[in-house]
Amino acid sequence: MDVRLDDKVAIVTGGSRGIGQAIAEEFLRSGATGVVVTSRRPENAEVAAAAIGEATGRPEAIEAVVARADSRDDADRTVAFAVERFGSCDILVNNAGTNPSAGMLADVDQAAVEKTWQVNQMGPLLWSQAAWHGWMGANGGTIINTASLGGLRPGAVLGAYNVSKAALIFMTRQMALEMAPGVRVNAVAPAVVKTKLSAMLWTGNEAGAAAMHPLNRLGEVEDVANAVTFLASDKASWITGVTLPIDGGVDGTGASGTLA
Numbered sequence: 740m741d742v743r744l745d746d747k748v749a750i751v752t753g754g755s756r757g758i759g760q761a762i763a764e765e766f767l768r769s770g771a772t773g774v775v776v777t778s779r780r781p782e783n784a785e786v787a788a789a790a791i792g793e794a795t796g797r798p799e800a801i802e803a804v805v806a807r808a809d810s811r812d813d814a815d816r817t818v819a820f821a822v823e824r825f826g827s828c829d830i831l832v833n834n835a836g837t838n839p840s841a842g843m844l845a846d847v848d849q850a851a852v853e854k855t856w857q858v859n860q861m862g863p864l865l866w867s868q869a870a871w872h873g874w875m876g877a878n879g880g881t882i883i884n885t886a887s888l889g890g891l892r893p894g895a896v897l898g899a900y901n902v903s904k905a906a907l908i909f910m911t912r913q914m915a916l917e918m919a920p921g922v923r924v925n926a927v928a929p930a931v932v933k934t935k936l937s938a939m940l941w942t943g944n945e946a947g948a949a950a951m952h953p954l955n956r957l958g959e960v961e962d963v964a965n966a967v968t969f970l971a972s973d974k975a976s977w978i979t980g981v982t983l984p985i986d987g988g989v990d991g992t993g994a995s996g997t998l999a
């Protein structure tokens with residue numbers, strides 16, 4: 740199967756590193772006309788755009804925009820920029836995410852919870868609204884949300900984060916119903932993928948963390964990017980409202996003891 744994104748333009752929030760950067764690169768390798776990545780910081784945005792352009796050999800097809808994941812104004816501005824610069828906005832990946840708190844919900848700090856829910860849950864709503872009103876409602880498209888295995892099952896470590904991702908998974912289903920048939924909305928639910936965000940879960944004990952996944956390794960950013968590219972492509976044109984675990988077999992096998 741040849742998964743292609745020819746003639747499609749994408750926005751990837753939180754594309755300055757980690758999973759988002761890998762998604763942007765795979766989209767360009769799959770022929771996307773253009774990709775716009777977002778970051779909060781101008782220096783991160785510039786470095787990421789240069790790195791993605793070099794890695795894919797397509798510097799003319801990547802743009803980086805400074806934007807907050809939880810700002811409707813920034814989302815509207817970014818969608819308008821994608822349409823003006825590349826001609827459309829066919830794919831939105833709500834990937835930016837944060838995890839400033841750990842521990843039991845009974846003890847978690849209110850400000851940390853509010854930030855987590857604002858970025859992980861409100862952000863995808865605001866950016867999806869912007870994409871719908873700025874392009875997709877009239878022209879069609881597809882939205883992919885980066886959720887988490889922790890949104891599918893409770894875990895011991897990241898309570899507030901897991902609740903935000905569970906809400907995102909339900910929002911995926913709700914939006915899929917509301918936006919059909921013109922716009923498909925799906926999510927991915929990774930377990931532990933080796934990035935800055937997850938470093939506290941595996942640094943110093945990678946073998947132990949890997950052993951909690953039946954396939955006995957941690958995820959690489961490409962594992963997620965490949966699945967997102969498929970869901971974004973026309974090869975997935977009869978798939979909407981689903982959340983795909985990308986988790987080394989944890990959810991499917993019912994394995995216990997995951998850190999996610």
Ligand SMILES: NC(=O)c1ccc[n+]([C@@H]2O[C@H](COP(=O)([O-])OP(=O)(O)OC[C@H]3O[C@@H](n4cnc5c(N)ncnc54)[C@H](OP(=O)(O)O)[C@@H]3O)[C@@H](O)[C@H]2O)c1
Nearest residue numbers: 753755757758778779783808835836887931932934936937
């Ligand atoms: N890594 C894992 O194990 C794992 C597992 C399940 C789900 N996920 C999810 O995967 C997504 C990507 O995570 P990652 O592991 O690739 O993390 P990462 O390497 O830390 O990257 C996070 C990205 O999000 C951006 N970001 C963070 N907070 C933001 C905010 N308030 N506004 C705008 N952008 C913001 C960062 O950009 P700047 O700092 O440049 O602004 C960066 O590009 C997240 O939604 C995360 O919850 C990760």
